Amino acid sequence: MAVAEPENTPRRRAPRADAMRNRDAIVEAAAEVLAEQGTAVDVREIARRSGVGMGTLYRHFPKKEDLVHTVLRKDFSEWAESARRAAIEAEEPWAALTDFYQQALTGYARHRAIMERFALTWADPDLEGIHQLRLVIEELCARATGLLRPGVTTDDLLLLLVSLGHAVQITGECRPLMWNRLLRISLDGLRADHDEPLPATPAPTTHPPNPQQPPR
Amino acid sequence: MAVAEPENTPRRRAPRADAMRNRDAIVEAAAEVLAEQGTAVDVREIARRSGVGMGTLYRHFPKKEDLVHTVLRKDFSEWAESARRAAIEAEEPWAALTDFYQQALTGYARHRAIMERFALTWADPDLEGIHQLRLVIEELCARATGLLRPGVTTDDLLLLLVSLGHAVQITGECRPLMWNRLLRISLDGLRADHDEPLPATPAPTTHPPNPQQPPR
Amino acid sequence: MAVAEPENTPRRRAPRADAMRNRDAIVEAAAEVLAEQGTAVDVREIARRSGVGMGTLYRHFPKKEDLVHTVLRKDFSEWAESARRAAIEAEEPWAALTDFYQQALTGYARHRAIMERFALTWADPDLEGIHQLRLVIEELCARATGLLRPGVTTDDLLLLLVSLGHAVQITGECRPLMWNRLLRISLDGLRADHDEPLPATPAPTTHPPNPQQPPR
Amino acid sequence: MAVAEPENTPRRRAPRADAMRNRDAIVEAAAEVLAEQGTAVDVREIARRSGVGMGTLYRHFPKKEDLVHTVLRKDFSEWAESARRAAIEAEEPWAALTDFYQQALTGYARHRAIMERFALTWADPDLEGIHQLRLVIEELCARATGLLRPGVTTDDLLLLLVSLGHAVQITGECRPLMWNRLLRISLDGLRADHDEPLPATPAPTTHPPNPQQPPR
DNA sequence: CATGAATGAGGGTTCATTCAT
DNA sequence: TATGAATGAACCCTCATTCAT
Helix, strand or coil, X not given: CCCCCCCCCCCCXXXXXXXXXXXXXXXXXXXXXXXXXXXXXXXXXXXXXXXXCHHHHHHHCCCHHHHHHHHHHHHHHHHHHHHHHHHHHCCCHHXXXXXXXXXXXXXXXXXXXXXXXXXXXXXXXXXXXXXXXXHHHHHHHHHCECCECCCCCHHHHHHHHHHHHHHHHHHCCCCCCHHHHHHHHHHHHHECCCCCCCCCCCCCCCCCCCCCCCCC | CCCCCXXXXXXXXXXXXXXXXXXXXXXXXXXXXXXXXXXXXXXXXXXXXXXXXXXXXXXXXXXXXXXXXXXXXXXXXXXXXXXXXXXXXXXXXXXXXXXXXXXXXXXXXXXHHHHHHHHHHCCCCCCHHHHXXXXXXXXXXXXXXXXXXXXXXXXXXHHHHHHHHHHHHHHCCCCCCHHHHHHHHHHHHHECCCCCCCCCCCXXXXXXXXXXXXXX | CCCCCCCCCCCCCCHHHHHHXXXXXXXXXXXXXXXXXXXXXXHHHHHHHHCCCHHHHHHHCCCHHHHHHHHHHHHHHHHHHHHHHHHXXXXXXXXXXXXXXXXXXXXXXXXXXXXXXXXXXXXCCCCHHHHHHHHHHHHHHHHXXXXXXXXXXXXXXXXXXXXXXXXXXXXXXCCCCHHHHHHHHHHHHHECCCCCCCCCCCCCCCCCCCCCCCCC | CCCXXXXXXXXXXXXCHHHHHHHHHHHHHHHHHHHHHHHHCCHHHHXXXXXXXXXXXXXXXXXXXXXXXHHHXXXXXXXXXXXXXXXXXXXXXXXXXXXXXXXXXXXXXXXXXXXXXXXXXXXXXXXXXXXXXXXXXXXXXXXXXXXXXXXXXXXXXXXXXXXXXXXXXXXXXXXXXXHHHHHHHHHHHCECCCCCCCCCCCCCCCCCXXXXXCCC
């Protein structure tokens, strides 16, 4: 790791640094590709873009999911971290909340894999970053008490985030920024001047897993 | 040398009962499976569940997409129709809007394939039913003029629908009805007592198709 | 099964005629389609064009090959018969030969299935008609003794027929009648003024069935 | 299976040559199988014979047609090249022509896929090798001016080649070399001592694409 | 008997993962 | 160790043939 590599390969002393560099290249390429195409990408595409062979990729990440996990851990963490910082810097509680969504939707909601994963695990975070996003929101929520309509929970704000994130994805390139309007609407709906209580959520139940029969 | 048959061959194909039953079984199984798993399902799974062989399935639906299309056409149409009826019956414009979302999210938003397709084509409907949903919303929108905040468009309401539909999907079985709260929030945000104008959307542009690099 | 059918189906007296009519329709449609597309056609296409169901088709012809056989028997027979008649009518032996090829190539060589089958069984006829074609050629050959170069056999003339038939097929619609030139050339080459003996053919051997290794 | 290994193949040690060997094995097996059975072969059969898995085959040749194309390109090219060389070496123009046919029919006409493709594209070559075969014939044709009967074109000679190639195929293993007699006949018919003009070919027309109805 | 629906063994192709070099 | 070739199960789809109505 700390050893210099004389360019014409003595080779004896390059293992860790090399491996690290490879690993980073893989993660970087994967991040790119996962953001663009979601988790459905062909692993080969990642190998290709990172310039390493499949073997190397699989040495570092024995399962595709391992790589995805790693990338998303990093991306979620960066997101959480920048969100945390922004939250700290913001002075107005309401602006902090607003800015959070703005930043999230502008910056991260286009990341297909992030949104895929977020949708799957927002309620049961399997990644540190997701948990921390929740913490950030929790704090934003706490700070905005009195400004937020009563009863609004962190989960509400998280679900809203995923929901609007989806709007960002589907407006994509052809309806850019239309999600902004939805954001505005939702944020206004979150304001304290709405004092009707939100509907209560039943405790988590086990539903018949196949309830799609449309209603009569 | 088979040529055009003179008009006195009504050619009344007796829609064989068992074929119809099979077709229905296929469509039903497909609807079930598509609702559960989305369009990525294995065609064999549909055949299996409907109790027919691959050949039968492909006799009725020469391409997988044909089956998907058929199922979605039906489901979207039923949705649109029931939405239309509900819209007509509702007396209060606001209640009509509210009920529309309630019904949609309760009844249809769990259908994975419906939501997949809706997300893809909400802005450019390829199914009659989708178009009619838009029409229903258009009318709800028109009727609610004065109650809706100024500037809200049909597209806003549609995007909101897809967005909340996604929330329904991800709350799934374990957080039932939590989306209800989001709905309430959004609807409140749509009320006319919010008079700040919504952000303008730029006209549809061609963006660099690969904008996913998350911000620093 | 033996029960009389109610009023407006006399039916009692039509069974064989009906079956016959169906059979004929099948054969006719099959002839058409086999001529157009060769034996690779989908059986459904034949059923469709003949206006009968698959079951009927398979009742008359339990295997696709049975139908093909039947059609080709008929077509080869017609061919043989018309060739025979023409041979009889022709006064000049050489003209008889010439006309035979002309007629064959103009009239039958476009029939894909005929040519397919002819290519497979010209030397070992499995159809009466093929055998009779051979007989016709045999006679033409005999009558043209003295005009044909010495040593020319019926098999030569048959092989030439298949060979030119193939030329007809591949010139198809875009190079119509070019095969005519080949025919002329071949016929000239068959004339008695060529007195060099033709190369002897070894007796039929069993070759290694896979001799495709191209020579160095 | 895989043959033709240059003598001292360590077998256990094949760094990258391994892939090449596999590729070659695939091509070789494909050539074999395509020669035997034509382009209708099952890709799995090729994989089996070459001793590789489907994935390997598709790694090297993403579409079946790519493999077919590769094999045919190679085979046609070898053919064209050897024909070209033979044409150059031959001193007598007529012998050159004769030898060309002899070699072609002896060496390549048994290759089913080659003949299939040749029949389809002789008039409109899609492979370099086919085009070069045409060039060789063109030159043979030019050199034989004065020996060839007037009016004979390159296209005539090409069509003759395909036509006789078909004869080779159908004589197959059981009537070996009988095509030789046809060749002799045709070549004699091509000689200049025949001075009757060949029938003119109409310019390429668009025919009713379905003219197969055999005559009464 | 006629009908046409049903069957299911392939056929071409893809991709996560393993393995030889 | 890095490489990228190899693997093979799984996917969508076709068609000769059988079978229920």
